[in-house]
Amino acid sequence: MGGNSLKPNAKKHLLDYQFTFEGKTYECIGEDKDFQIEQFRFAIKDRQWVTVKNRIINQLKWHGPSLREIKI
Numbered sequence: 001m002g003g004n005s006l007k008p009n010a011k012k013h014l015l016d017y018q019f020t021f022e023g024k025t026y027e028c029i030g031e032d033k034d035f036q037i038e039q040f041r042f043a044i045k046d047r048q049w050v051t052v053k054n055r056i057i058n059q060l061k062w063h064g065p066s067l068r069e070i071k072i
Contacts, residue, residue: 018070019044021052030066 014020017028017037021044028036036059043051059067 013072021056025070025072026056027068027070028066029068030064032066036066 014025015027017033019026019037019040026040028040030036040052040055043055056067060069
């Protein structure tokens with residue numbers, strides 16, 4: 001899986017708590033956003049795509065307002 005990033009590209013400018021995965025942009029929100037973005041950054045840097053996907057699913061489904069998909 002390619003195209004996963006925590007860096008801005010020519011089309012999008014990502015903020016500190018945002019990342020792109022599988023063509024969608026997400027933003028870590030809430031009290032633990034510093035911890036959450038570091039977890040996503042590590043997994044993306046380490047190319048742990050299944051982990052990233054599972055964290056996204058779990059964050060959106062179970063952890064209240066800690067992650068949201070955004071439109072840029």
